[in-house]
Amino acid sequence: MENNGHIQSGKYAADISSIKDAKLRIESFIHKTPIMSSEYLNSVSGRKLFFKCECFQKGGAFKFRGASNAIFSLGNDQAVKGVVTHSSGNHAAAVSLAAKLRGIPAYIVIPKNAPDCKVENVRRYGGKIFWSEATMQSRESVSTKVMEDTGAILIHPFNDGRIISGQGTISLELLEQIPQIDTIIVPISGGGLISGVALAAKAIKPSIRILAAEPRGANDAAQSKAAGRIITLPETNTIADGLRAFLGDLTWYVF
Known part of the structure; x- marks a missing residue:
């Protein structure tokens, strides 16, 4: 795998090795973000929910x-x-x-x-x-x-193996903090976050489920999954301005 994160034949742009390397590279700069829960949401959903609070990360986001x-x-x-x-x-x-x-x-x-x-x-x-x-x-x-x-x-926002590897460090922390977790729900836009999270989590715990979440008004990923190819939308309709990007070739390959 090359440093710029392009895919070599038969390989993803990131893997558990590059994600662990990323953790060592950045751990002195980032926050290890907390896990929080809500009894109210647990009762409404009928599930035990845990929230990885990347809103407390430096810069305000993952x-x-x-x-x-x-x-x-x-x-x-x-x-x-x-x-x-x-x-x-x-x-x-x-x-x-x-x-x-x-x-x-x-x-x-x-x-x-x-x-x-x-x-x-x-x-x-x-x-x-x-x-x-x-x-x-x-x-x-x-x-x-x-x-x-x-x-x-x-430094591309998502279509870069180095970005994907960095985002994947979330799974390394999450599965240390809550090892019993069986499903991770991840917002999807360009796909850098979910790619890193999925590659790390599946390497550590192959049985884990990874679910992608996106607004109905910007559901290009769902349409892409159904079509078997990257779909881009002529316009999006959502207040979630960070979820308006479309999948890249590196993230699509994981997705």
């Missing part, structure tokens, strides 16, 4: 795991010119913070409709903002221009 792994796995010759990414918010903040800790520039392409609170997080962590239109084509086009102008390395 994205800091993948961003840290990607940025701290770069060689000094790669990192010196900085990193670039495109994101509506949480990944943007995570890359900005991880780059700040590494002491390198972060160039962040953000769609103009991103929530103000997420844009402010990027500014607070020192990311340099470049604006794009809300479409993925515009985000990618602006990112390419920034890369050409600066020589920065692209």
